[in-house]
Amino acid sequence: MRGCTFLLMLICFVVGGCDRTASYPSRPITLVCPWAAGGGTDRVSRQMAILLEQRLGQPVSVINATGGKGVTGHSRGLKARPDGHTLTMMTFELNTMHWAGLTELTYEDCVPLVSVNEDYAALMIRNDAKWQSVAELESDVMAAPGTLTASGTALGGAWHLALAGWLVAAEMDADAVTWVPSAGAGPSLQQLISGGVDMVCCSLPEARTLLESDQVRALGVMSPQRAVGFEQVPTFLEQGSDWTLGGWRGLAVPRGTPTEIVDELLETLIPIVSEPPSIGNFAEFMEAQKFDHTWRGPAEFKEFLAENDRKLGALLKSEAMQSVNEDRFSPMTYPVILLGLIAVTLVGLVLTHEKGSGPNQPTSRSLPISRANVINVGSVIAAIVAYVCLAERVGFLLLVSVILFLLLVRFQTRIVTSLAITAVTVPFIYFVFAMILRVPLP
Amino acid sequence: MITAGIESVFQWDVLAVIAAxxxxxxxxxxxxxxxxxxxxxxxxxxxxxxxxxxxxxxxxTTVTCSIFAGDLPTTLVRIPGTPASAAYADDAYALTRAGRHVHALHVCLWCSVLGGLFGVLVLVFAAPPLAQIATQFTSFEYFWLYLLGLSCAVIVSPGSRLKGFLALLIGLLLSTVGLGTDFSAPRMTFGFDQLITGVRFIPAMIGLFGISEVLRNALRPDELPQAESSKIAAVDAETVSSLDQEKDSNRGLGVLLWKRKLSLFRSSTIGATIGMLPGAGADIAAWISYAVSKQFSRHPKQYGHGSTEGLADATGANNAALGGAWIPALVFGIPGDSVTAIAIGVLMMKNITPGPGIFAADANPDQTTLVASIYVTFVVANLMLIPIGLAAIRAASLLIKIPRRILLPLIVMFCIIGSYSMSGSYFDILLMLAMGLLGFTLETWKVPLGPIVLGLILGGELEHRFLQSLTVSSDPSAFFANPISITLGGLCILLWSWPLVTRFRNNRAGG
Structure with missing residues (x-):
């Protein structure tokens, strides 16, 4: 009986939930940031979200889908429903991760909108280090390959490629400087100051505070021209190396997004990124953060993506660069050791249990378990699974109301009380999470 | 300099911002x-x-208050509001089951405030010299620090140490899932693309503590709350009304705080010192000071079963860590935790660059005033926490009055939304459910859940720092190359060998 009502209600909601209006944007927009809260990409994304929200008239919320060296966020954003309600702040890694075999996803899976920034790699050393120029460092590396260490990002990350590429361009092995993987520029710079590594390869804005307080020194930046805001740092080109490599950030929607929606988005986005700096706008924000503010429109961005991808593919697939994606340590050693220890501990537990059993027996085991309570447990599990399966189709408000109501009834709350609680709490929860906290609820 | 700071903070608009x-x-x-x-x-x-x-x-202010507020759901429904509260989840919840939640929350509040204020003192008076220690930390020292934190989780686990160790190993194993910074390919994802990120600790924590508790309640609703809390001084939940309890608790609280003044000082020092290290924050601080507290306590048996001592020390430490995190941020511009990372971004947006220069009063008086106002804000924020925290405790305590048949479905809803909201992924909800079942199963075998969470948080870092160290130097002696690594490494070895030593001594004494 109850099952029937549930089914009926569900059908109503599925049918009701499908009626989505055609005008864009019809509901809150999600901007996927593949990197952690507080980092550069996150800051740019959040600023962009505010400006988009002001102009689109719908809430734009940033979610940090981090991990997997950027794979998680890029896949989430670019495999979303192509209706313009999910945007992705793509980064450089989009063009490296498929070459490294981490994902099938390439730039061809996206409709590029605008690129907003380009920060080139730079080489940082401690202020008291002896090297005064890239050439001096180069000759030291050449004299004793493998003795110096560098850090800046994860194994095979953007800045690792930049360093290895420079070494290969200088006709050395890609691992002539040992790469010490790290979680990001921040921890790497801390290692640099504490003497844990000899140099750090990262972008100039990431090292800005340490540069300005003279704790680290930039030997050179791998860009065609000197970077805006860091004019005192010479380029590698000026110092006789023709190696350049930069990271970039840009917005895109999934492939298959209707052209009308793409056009609408571009109409909003291009003024945002192209306005000259003035109070409260995007250019002023980028300048204050000392991020580079080179932007590209959709056609140029697409061309740039293709060319960037080709360049990185050639680099990553080249013989000289193979060591960049080689594991220094066997990845399964540690998990296997842990599994072994778990086995040993379990054996130990069984042995000590036999020896010292008695008063420590769990008291609860003696109580009988009624069938209704087992069903209660089952219904909690079912409620969670039902939410996961149906949320996208039914929508948050309706689904949660149904689930909460049924659970309350199942736990023997009177129907009227259950209805009242559902009617009060669900809209409240929705209001708090979706409106105030900007959680993109379905 | 401080007066300038006070002047700049005691403006009605700033105070309004702080209150909001x-x-x-x-x-x-x-x-x-x-x-x-x-x-x-x-x-x-x-x-x-x-x-x-x-x-x-x-x-x-937001950080100060939210780290305290994490204790509210921890105490009332055993779902840690923030990871920093996980260390003492069992203690706080045991007190609630004994009907002493108001007392537990008051302990949390006052110790948070005192710990927070102590953190500011450290920040004000010792920032530049202390920051020098932070610059000495290379991968070797971090390795030992993380190992120390993990060892503490085993030491503090109530009941069998072997079971605590098992829980830790499970946590560590879960932390190896996914694509790490040191490897080129993901591990143990079993074909799930979503696992490339690894097991996220927020949904895992909500599942392990929250859902497992809901399942337990659903399966055995008849079990009286008092049944499992026999080890605490029995206070009858049903006869003592909440108001009486509050009066009683306020009297008891002053006595407790006065008696714990030295240990509170100790745990706040630990908190501020650990908070200062980039990559180690309020969560590790809480665990380590909880372990230290247990080692020095006269009632170590109570820990994990509603010890107010452990609660007081750990909750003081996690708030003291917040002040500590600003030390490297202000002195070097290297964030002490993810919050100060964001704060540095905001400061730079305002054209203020943290670094040694920020303390040079002659060169830039504006920046020095700002530093002073950071100090003053910390003090004001902690004082503001008292009335707002008391109000929050009153409001939150109403939760306990809601009958369980209504509370449980609501908790399920919050678990679903809570695990979804961090990264907007449905997979995280399923992960939460899986962790809930795991936690439920393990708890029936009396395996503690705290070490799993810590293993999950620190496991990846531990492996990462170990591999980093091996990359820099393959010589084992490098792990003991300077005074800090010798101290931390020595502490770890001592902690692990201590049970053997005591057992040996007991055997000798007994035989």
Missing amino acids: AAIYGIAIGAIPGLTATMAVALMVPLTFYLDDVQAIAAIV
Whole structure:
């Protein structure tokens, strides 16, 4: 009986939930940031979200889908429903991760909108280090390959490629400087100051505070021209190396997004990124953060993506660069050791249990378990699974109301009380999470 | 310099920002799944419209209040509001089951405030010299520090140490899932693309503690709350009304705080010192000071079963860590935790560059005033926490009065939304459910859950720092190359060999 009502209600909601209006944007927009809260990409994304929200008239919320060296966020954003309600702040890694075999996803899976920034790699050393120029460092590396260490990002990350590429361009092995993987520029710079590594390869804005307080020194930046805001740092080109490599950030929607929606988005986005700096706008924000503010429109961005991808593919697939994606340590050693220890501990537990059993027996085991309570447990599990399966189709408000109501009834709350609680709490929860906290609820 | 700071903070607009941020921080911290970091990240766009003192005041207050507010759901429904509360979840919840939740929360509040204030003192008086220690930390020292934190989780686990060790190993194993910074391919994802990120600890924590508790309650609703808390001084939950309890608790609280003054000092020092290290924050601080507290306690048996001593020490330490985290941020511009990372971004947006220069009063008086106002804001934020925290405790305590048949479905809803909201992934909800079942199963075998969470948080870091160290030097002696690594490494070895030594001694004494 109850099952029937549930089914009926569900059908109503599925049918009701499908009626989505055609005008864009019809509901809150999600901007996927593949990197952690507080980092550069996150800051740019959040600023962009505010400006988009002001102009689109719908809430734009940033979610940090981090991990997997950027794979998680890029896949989430670019495999979303192509209706313009999910945007992705793509980064450089989009063009490296498929070459490294981490994902099938390439730039061809996206409709590029605008690129907003380009920060080139730079080489940082401690202020008291002896090297005064890239050439001096180069000759030291050449004299004793493998003795110096560098850090800046994860194994095979953007800045690792930049360093290895420079070494290969200088006709050395890609691992002539040992790469010490790290979680990001921040921890790497801390290692640099504490003497844990000899140099750090990262972008100039990431090292800005340490540069300005003279704790680290930039030997050179791998860009065609000197970077805006860091004019005192010479380029590698000026110092006789023709190696350049930069990271970039840009917005895109999934492939298959209707052209009308793409056009609408571009109409909003291009003024945002192209306005000259003035109070409260995007250019002023980028300048204050000392991020580079080179932007590209959709056609140029697409061309740039293709060319960037080709360049990185050639680099990553080249013989000289193979060591960049080689594991220094066997990845399964540690998990296997842990599994072994778990086995040993379990054996130990069984042995000590036999020896010292008695008063420590769990008291609860003696109580009988009624069938209704087992069903209660089952219904909690079912409620969670039902939410996961149906949320996208039914929508948050309706689904949660149904689930909460049924659970309350199942736990023997009177129907009227259950209805009242559902009617009060669900809209409240929705209001708090979706409106105030900007959680993109379905 | 301090007077200038006071002047700049005691403006009605700044105080209004602080009050608003305090309420906001309490609300977010109290919702499981939303961390202090997220609270601040959500606020960043807003700071664009505030002036620099207001912006910093908003950030500092939000964090202070949300770390305390994490204790509310921890105590009342055993779902840690923020990871920093996981260390003492069992103690706080045991007190609730004995009907002493108001007392537990008052302990949390007052110790948070005192710990927080102590953290500011450390920040004010010792920032530049202490920051020098932070620069000595290479991968070797971090390795030992993480190992020490993990060892503490085993030491403090109530009941069998072997079971605590098992829980830790499970946590460590879970932390190896996914694509790490040191490897080129993901591990143990079993074909699930979503696992490339690894097992996220927020949904895992909500599942392990929250859902497992719901399942337990659903399966055995008849079990009286008092049944398992026999080890605590029995207070009859049903006869003592909440109001009486509050009066009683206030009297008891003063006595407790006075008796614990030295240990509170000790745990706040630990908190501030650990908070200062980049990559180690309030969560590790809470674990380590809890372990130290247990080692020095006269009643170590109570720990894990509702010890107010452990609760007081750990909750003081996690708030003291917040002040500590600003030390490297201000002195070097290297963030001490993810919150100060965001704060540095905001400061730079206001054209203020943290670094040694910020302390040179002659060169730039504006920046020095700002530093002073950071100090003053910390003090004001902690004082503001008292009335707002008391109000929050009153409001939250109403939760306990809700009958369980209504509370349980609501908790399920919050677990679902909480695990979803961090990264908007449905997979995280399933992960939460799986962890809930795991936690439920393990608890029936009396395996503690705390070490799993810590293993999950620190496991990846431990492996990472170990491999980093091996990359830099393959010589084992490098792990003991300087005084800090010798001290930390020695402590670890001592901790692990201590049970053997005592057993040996007992055997000798007995035989």
